[in-house]
Amino acid sequence: MIEFTPWPQDQARRYREAGYWIDQPMTHLLDAQLAVQPDATAIVCADRRFSYADLDRLSRHLAARLAAQGLGHGDTALVQLPNVAEFFISFFALLRIGVAPVNALFSHRRLEMTSYAAQIAPKVVIASRAHELFADDAFADELRAGGVRHVLLLGDDTPRTNLAHWLTHDADLPADAGPTPADQVAFFQLSGGSTGTPKLIPRTHNDYDYSVRASAEISCCTPATRFLCALPAAHNFTLSSPGSLGVFHAGGTVVLAPSPEPLTCFDLIAREGVTMVPLVPPAVALWLRAVEEAPSHRAKLDTLELMLVGGASFAEAVARRVPETLGCQLQQVFGMAEGLVNYTRLGDDPQIIFTTQGRPISPDDEIRVLDESGDPVADGTPGALATRGPYTFRGYYRSPEHNAKAFDADGFYHSGDVVVRENGYLRVVGRIKDQINRGGEKIAAEEIENLLVRHPDITHAALVAVEDANLGEKSCAFLVLRDGAEKLSPPALRRWLIAQGVAEYKLPDRFRIVPDLPLTAVGKIDKRRLRDSLAATA
Ligand code: OOB
DSSP states (O other): OOOOOOOOHHHHHHHHHTTSOOOOOTTHHHHHHHHHOTTSEEEEETTEEEEHHHHHHHHHHHHHHHHHTTOOTTOEEEEOOOSSHHHHHHHHHHHHTTOEEEEOOTTOOHHHHHHHHHHHOOSEEEEETTSGGGSSSHHHHHHHHTTOOEEEEETOSSGGGBHHHHTSOOTTOOOOOOSOOTTSEEEEEEOOOSSSSOOEEEEEHHHHHHHHHHHHHHTTOOTTOEEEEOSOTTSHHHHHSSHHHHHHHHTOEEEEOSSOOHHHHHHHHHHHTOOEEEEOHHHHHHHHHHHHHOGGGGGGGTTOOEEEEESSOOOHHHHHHIIIIIOSEEEEEEEETTEEEEEOOTTSOHHHHHHOOOEESOTTOEEEEEOTTSOBOOTTSOEEEEEEOTTSOSOOTTOHHHHHHHBOTTOOEEEEEEEEEETTEEEEEEEOSSEEEETTEEEEHHHHHHHHTTSTTEEEEEEEEEEETTTEEEEEEEEEEOTTOOOOOHHHHHHHHHHHTOOGGGSOSEEEEOSOOOBOTTSSBOHHHHHHHHHHHO
């Protein structure tokens, strides 16, 4: 079994008694649809359509082939696929045989993939030839040398390693051991992070499945829901809030888009009659601008009923333009891969919908808003968010030191967000974690700083957020150079970072060479002063 920090028994009992944890593997949501509407369309992926029966059959074929290779409970997988049907086929296949995947983002590169592989020691890697890392065999060979038994590639020429081959039927395969018990780890979510290495979040069947079922209800998913999956399919928001899984649970259709680029999405919405879409704030701004510049686009959005917006802070003035300009309802979502998800409710007063990030999914989500000494603040006063509940994890994978800081003695997870609570609703007003939120994409400052100081000419580095009109935030790296070092140009620095294998969204948008970094009274880098110095010169 895969190790994880379990919930204390009394809480686990309460979550079961309340009906949150139903002790069924997450694959039950597919089985349920297979029983009632096998021929309904589950996924639209470019010109391909997959019914629930197709999704079930193809995921069983892959599961059977992997099980025949000896994969099963306690094993892990590293998956990196773009928004294609094979992502869901692989996800359910792995769940069916109790193999827990890490679903990396397609934007992740060598550093992230190597870190995930080192943490989970996967037996199988499922990826795509369309990704630069897998365009030739070098990285796959490296993975194999590190213990990976199978690398299956979408779009490969060799049948043995082509994912398509693994989706074909073989009647002679033996039965597998089935999914892991529902109180065990189903898969890993990725943490946005604030530490040097990307952290993994073990999610159990019970906890994740509850968040999916409850989210589907809150966003009113039905068999008529046609959901546009345009953000990365593996992200917690797109996967489970209510996400593709919430839509499968309700028996609706997931329409895949390669990216949230407005014109492609508008055509897909019109062609497929899309009713629901989750977006991050910068994508909403692009959609609004596209319709405002060419009002004829509005007709393509006729079927769109609900837009969910989350992942980064969303300005009230922009929120108000969503129903006006796009003709659909807005639902704000404030969630985290670690667990807790808040939603404005569809029947809420518009003022609540435009000005808050919602309230928790569950009556048993416990929320504390704390001052600097850890005492609760009064409603209406900003404070640090701490939470525990039926789908909020209890510990990062194999990270005891970080867990000691991220959790308190009561098992509350401290998310690093500064929130204001009023009448049970939360507003996100700031952040204490050392992270940059670049339009919903999270960058752990420490990860990039550690990388920068590996450069032979850099002795100190500090990454801070800069306000940005389009993305909300961008990043700026303050660098102290070695005595006598040549001046480094931003393009040269970016090229050097790319060569280190880091995802492009983590590259600093700006660089500032400084003689030294300001320190606080306790000798830490004074990032506030760095941010203020940028604001002053902006
Ligand atoms: C979602 O998940 P993550 O894990 O990528 O990032 C979580 C962090 C939060 O701690 C917060 O700092 C920020 O992203 N965030 C927001 C926000 N939603 C997330 N900040 C301000 N306003 C919001 N509405 O981003 C995520 C997971 C599930 C559902 C939605 C978003």
